[in-house]
Amino acid sequence: MKIYLKIWRQKDNLSKGSFKDYTVEDVNKDMSFLEMLDTLNLKLVKQGERPVEFDHDCREGICGQCGVMINGIAHGPLKNTTTCQLHMRSFKDGDTIYVEPFKAEAFPIVRDLKVDRSSLDRIITSGGFVSVDTGQAPEANSIPITYEEAEAAFDAAACIGCGACVASCKNSSAALFTGAKITHLELLPQGQKETHKRVAEMVEQMEKEGFGHCSNTEACQVECPENISVLNIARMNFEYNKSKLLVKK
């Protein structure tokens, strides 16, 4: 296969970026998308040019580090799939592929396709945890959690923090990411104790980071590699309203 690429190159967050054209020959349909970029980079480095910088690590869809806009879609044409799990068999010989970084004000570009997603970290830092010190834990079976509760909590906890929800959202909202963590911890008795504090702090941090609002288009769920439900967002809204309106301070 021969693939034509239009790749976003940008030196740093202050510089202006633009598309550059590349051609990769001998693309194998079993290559992953990132391996195709590897092939391009090998060629570039050998020519003494700067390779395309992109984020990646585990390459098995769980670490959440990879993620680019491929033809205008977060993680590319396959739904619920990370960039590293996308293979070239999803493209045709002679295709032109546009590759851009995730673009959002809260995700400043580091270089080329690499973006800084520490804003998501700061949302977790603001309250996405259970306040338990090592050593305080009671016996594990002392608090039964039903099968259904554990499964529902897992569904929300499966988030890999890749930021595709933000990138797919027309408002660049981090509501799915934040809502998933709030729901995960709210569903478990261990986490429920501090839900009110947590939800207020996380929502306000989300605001400070400059993410947009959620207008329930549900695009995030479609592109989310873990297919995390948009109902987590509704749950966040519910808990937030409850914490602000019903709980005595």
Add this chain to the structure above:
Amino acid sequence: MHTPFLDTKIPEGPLEKKWSNYKKHAKLVNPNNRKKLEIIVVGTGLSGASAAASLAEMGYQVKSFCFQDTPRRAHSVAAQGGVNAAKNYKNDGDSVYRMFYDTLKGGDFRSREANTYRLAECSASLIDQAIAQGVPFAREYGGYLRNRSFGGVQVSRTFYARGQTGQQLLLGAYQGLMRQVKAEKVKLYARHEMLDLVLIDNKAKGIIARNLDTGEIERHGAHAVVLATGGFGKIYYLSTLAMGCNASAIWRAHKKGAFMANPSWTQIHPTSLPQSGPYQSKLTLMSESLRNDGRIWVPKDQNEKRKPNDIPEEDRDYYLERKYPSFGNLAPRDIASRAAKEQIDAGKGVGALKNAVYLDFSRALKEYGKNIIKERYGNLFDMYRKITGINAYDEPMKISPAAHFSMGGLWVDYELMTSINGLFAIGEANFSDHGANRLGANSLLQACVDGYFILPYTLSNYLATEIKVQKTDIQHKEFDIAEANCRKQLEGFLTTKGSKTAEEFHKELGRELYDKCGLSRSKKGLEKAIENIQKLRKEFKSNLIVPGDAAEVNSELEKAGRVADYLEVAELMCIDALQRDESCGAHFRQEYQTEDGEAKRDDENFSYSAAWEWTTNPSKPNLNKEPLIFEFVKPTVRSYK
């Protein structure tokens, strides 16, 4: 330099009393003093994050480093199967002792009794801790925790969260870490790579790190340094590890005097997806649980051209069932991997590159129906289809062995301190409790136990003697020297201006190692490998190409540093494998096998851990032996026939 005595610091007393005896007598640091003490933790995987969080909770000032863009990406995230704990919730006869014995036996009696016992002893608290953090482990309908059984044991002691146990445990630890970031007890340095360890007066006092986003070289001082940088299986290039996993932190510590123990012991996992072409960058692991219902076979004829479904039963060789009738397809990892390699080497491999074996579900599908199989392995079949484009319900999967876990690593004593004072190594980065082969679901356990429950005690014991020591001065001349060396090395990479990329060197090294220091090793092969590695290292010095410069984001420069270290580690691995004239666990020397091709251990001469000491010449390391003394258990022959 004199050879220091390898003091393991194993406490006195009976096996089951050792850890409590230690805790009884360990020195403590007054809470008011803790905030004056700084600790550097490199790595934010399960061991690093749990250690950093636990130490910060105690009141120490912690600096936490990771090369990823956030701590949550560390490769612990990818562990699928589960975590073992001797809770005996199943009432099936499990106990701390049994878990200890299973682990010791699984490791082919090549680990320290006291450490392994402590691992089993602390396992129960880990589950409590994880539950308290909100880890959604699998539950029974009544609400109690569910268990499953795993390879190499006869009880059900594995706790799991679907196929993403590592992710969930890591998120628990990560959230604990971020909680301490909020409390300002942990300062987080993401996108930072450790370049060197700084010793002052023979004590670990800081690190040199490079900010990967700006290229800035930074100095960080502390009262103690903890390395939690994981395994280095990526040295084989094709492995189940993440692209960024590396040996650099521990190797640079090694070059400053920390011993490397048993570096050649690498677990090769039998059920990974095979390489599909020369462009391939990584091999994806498929959970071992597939072997419960899948049957492994190769065609009898190496010139077989038919499609797998068209090959009749009589032309198939179910070699595991044939060779190991009692364990069959469930033979332990090292044995299953070796058997696969044997078939592939004999030219019977399948697939375009003839590098895989079939894992066939047709009988299970017939027996239980598609729905049951889907329920059991649906997500794995989906993953297989995503990666290969093949529907495994219709034709057999193709699998092959891949490098997975490093049993070897920095040598540590009972306190998890390396041979450098004040330098600790935890998790997969140390040579750990797994001996020559790790049992499934024990790696998450070890990482967590080291970080949550052991290091907080042993590090306090060390720091108790450091209370009066002032904050480390990062203007000290040792920092100057270390920083200058790092700069020189980076400059060297950039100015070589050859024609081969770091990645190409890495691939070549990986092939060499997999071939000669992988599943099976021989004296001749290892000697040849050492020669080739030396050649490759020489070529690396003169023919490397790294574009760009050091003061910016430069992933090629990062790779070059890692590969430079790999080229030295690789030689040590071969030297280590070469000196061990026996076969044990994952280490299989062709010269030392029984008549029917099984590993032949030599307890008389090799019941020791090989702790290698750096001598400035990578080809001439010093060997220190830590004898393995079995006070409580008698080593037996491991048999799975």
Add this chain to the structure above:
Amino acid sequence: MIIYFKNALTRKNLMALTGLFLSFFLIIHLLGNLQLLLPEEQAQLQYNAYSHFLSGNIVIKLVSYVLYACILLHTLDAIYLGIKSKRANGQKLSRDRRSRASSWQSRNMMFLGIIIFLFLVIHFKDFWYQYKFGNVPFDENGNKDLYTLVVNAFDNIWYILLYSISFIALGFHLIHGVASAHRSLGLYHPFYARLVKIFGYFFSIAITLGYLIIPIIIYIKH
């Protein structure tokens, strides 16, 4: 405190509450308007009496102020969130196919809202302003003859076209709006969320058709 009022969740709550109130008003307004379809004689008198009653009642007056406030807040909030969204988006994507993952109306609420807003301006000018401040003749009962005003307006095919476009826009706005409002307020139960979504669909269609047939029937009748 400031962040509480500024933040997206609070704004969306307000958006949802005002939106739901306006949706409720649509039902009442439609029921009143359906009187226009009665036999001509009866329709004229009854409709005019009804209008007179509404304009004289103090409770209705108060409610109407709430209504104006809702329209205003809903609009202002939309503008605020629109700007916020634009800011959060940062650099524009050069190739954007994010749209494949969501419905058209959910992405174009602002556009639909503008159409509805423009319609409201015309609507207020032609009927509300006329009725209150214009020179409207009286019917035989002495009520202002709004009926004739309406019927005359609907004599114009262009006016009906404008109405149709606006109500179709309203329909799409409601399809997304009703369900989205409930989500924004925190309805997270999968079953009820689905129920509301389905209800929203039928509600939107009913409202749109209801409002659409009135001018069309009047046009055909005359």
